[in-house]
Amino acid sequence: MTAGVLAPPLVAQPDPATWLSLASSDRVVVRTGKVEYGQGVLTALTQIAADALCLDTGQVELQSAHTHAWPNEGFTVGSTSIEESGPVMRALGSLLRGRLLQAAAQALGVAVQVLEVRAGRVLMHGEPTGWDYWRAGNSLLVTPFGPQDSPAPDGAAASVGLSLPRVDLRAKFSGGAFIQDLEFPDMRHAVVLRQPIRGARIKAFDSQRFEARHPAAKWVRRGDFMACVGESERAARAAHETLRARVQWDAPQVDDVGDDVQHWLGKQPAVETVAIAGADAPAASGDQVVEATWFRPFIAHASIGLSCSLAWFKDDVLHVWSHSQGIYALRDAIARVVGLAADSVHVHHAQGAGCYGHNGADDAALDAALVAMAEPGVPIRVQWSRDEELREAPLGATMSVTIRAAVDPKGRISQWQTHIRSTSHLMRPGWWGKPNLLAAPAVDPQWQTERDGDIPEERGGGATRSARPVYAVGSQRLTLALVTSHVRTSALRSLGTFANILAIEGMMDELAERAGQDAAQFRLAHLDDPRGAAVLRRVMDMSDWGGAAAQGTVRGIGLGRYKSTGAWCAVVAEVALESEVEVRRCWCSVDGGLIINPDGARNQIEGGIIQALSWTLLEEVRFEGPRPLASGWEGYPILRFGQVPSIQTEFVGANENPPLGLGEASQGPLAAAVANAVSRAVGQRVTQLPLNRDRLMRLLTQ
């Protein structure tokens, strides 16, 4: 890193004491606004910070996030943590080390060039000088970072590139590490009475009969928001059952979703936009034209843990503990709904179970906050049930992707038109001018969102994410129909990428067939980007693509680049059709640039493959009337241990390339590889997910 340009978060928050503390001897505390949810970000940032500060990793304590007196680094999303916060860590290290070297050089009367830092200590010609970070102490943190600084040049990478064990994992083998384990003295438990459908208003509440039945429980009401509060979660749940029976609602009529979600999606009102305004021209005569529509249903986050939050209103400050991905936006949204100044709400991040996008964490936080405001001085805990997880949390969007493409007589793709119809991939707190928290419209109908939005193209797109093919495809056109409905959808890992790469790669296989070419060779012939071509070639080598598949199996291939600017990933899946689709083996190659922690990177890629396989083979949210049906795991099965393939992963590409996020790179290519394999096996293009037993039977009997 060279001097001159500070990373943007440092420009916005230049006070060193916001980011760093030297209070403990032999340790530097580094504060980050990014949060950990099992993806290993705190470990990776620790490694980057350690190298930048010239410390051993054991000397770095990375602390995560609060809204008060803490760096604001927005959301921990979109595979941007290493790309955005990595440079922040490097900058902090260079700046602080530069200041230490300047201070030591001045005190010793030597040129700064003869000094270096190792394990936090200043050495001259390899010998200790007695100077270190802790001797210099707070003098290093007084003046704001700015143009007067002389950042030290990068030292050798001592930790980046090593598979440092996760700093947080061991503690999670046993108790106390999760938000669900947090307790405060005299804590009370709250269970929220949910609106039966959005827009429902309370018509009547028989409080006398409720209180007669549960004299020890309290009820809390604000507008149409109600909750029971009890001394234990069990007591609160028992009271909640009674409350449900004692409250009558006026519920608006909302259309059923029905069994055919693709049909339902096609009927919903939508706003049409053009993302790439290519001509909607017919193909040249002689070109073969193919058109097909791929479909993916609503998907649940289905984390193993339950959404949870604690809140405590005391001394005019509302403290909230949450496992949200975006505590700053959450703080602002909660403040708006409860009616406090933003400064009076302090949100503290506490780690939850796996987070795969905008889940119920923010909603649970507002639940706890509302009850806490009604019970000043009392710590309130809210933990959702499995039913709430599956039926109340935001869902992953449903999408249909129609591609019309043409290949010329020479086997070159000449035209590529994409039309996407999708529900929203971004209804996070604060977006589109609304809090977007589940309980907010119950408190006041003004908080109800009327029309959903989606992430703009220039910020990576939501439904259109990764919809631009990585191939040379001649003229292109991309349009979007963004649907608003009563079903609440938001960001789920990889956003539109999953369905878009499924569709693109399915079309590539179709066109390859029309052109009479091998699926992988056809792709290579249309790949101008050498990094993409290298990734594809590596997976072909790993899987012996040209060779014979194992007996009774068929192979498929998928390639994609996350967000068109992120990591490249290629997958080959080896599939057998038994009573269900069985994926026996997967090979995966990834170009993620500089890999900070190879084992952590592998964990993310392979975890992404396994989760995407679950989406591909099993998952769809089914509806009863207008609402999700499943209230437990039986109604929403996910991949089991016995269904997990063996996976081989290799990282390719030069470490000189900047690091790229890896958490959302493998999902689309995996889905594509599996669907392409099954398509080959059944002799027709498979375009609808999930590829469960029912769908397989239908395909085999057609």
Next chain:
Amino acid sequence: MQSLNFVVNGSSCEAAPSDPCSLTEYLRDDLGLKGTRLGCAQEKCGACVVLIDGQPRHSCQIEVGNLAGCSIQTVESLESTAEGRVLLAQFDAHQAGQCGFCLSGILVRALAFVRQREDGSRGALLRALEGHLCRCGAHPRIMAAIEASWQAVNGRKVSA
């Protein structure tokens, strides 16, 4: 409810919960043993698995009142047994987790698995793990860590 006696992690407990409660709730809220986790309260995910008289059981739907005279082991006990320490070391060495929420129930199940010497096959391990869900995709590492543990405890490789 009358008080009843059982053993948790080798220590005698006399429980007199004022209301009926599940073993998961009792362990977490009354004894402060937060390692046993609640994922569904439907006996489907395995996050709540403990050993009761040596057998892995989901604890979320077991009423404490039915446990008189039983011996219960939770994930917290792994540190104090040789097999448990092997498992913890192997899970750490394999970095066998991502969010980690599913792991405490799996570790307890694995403790029972590595203690039985008769069948260390992959098929037996898969059957043992049928009652467990992992959403992050750490399955291969979890399997590898348990297989390595079984081998270390029993002195021979897991068969295919």
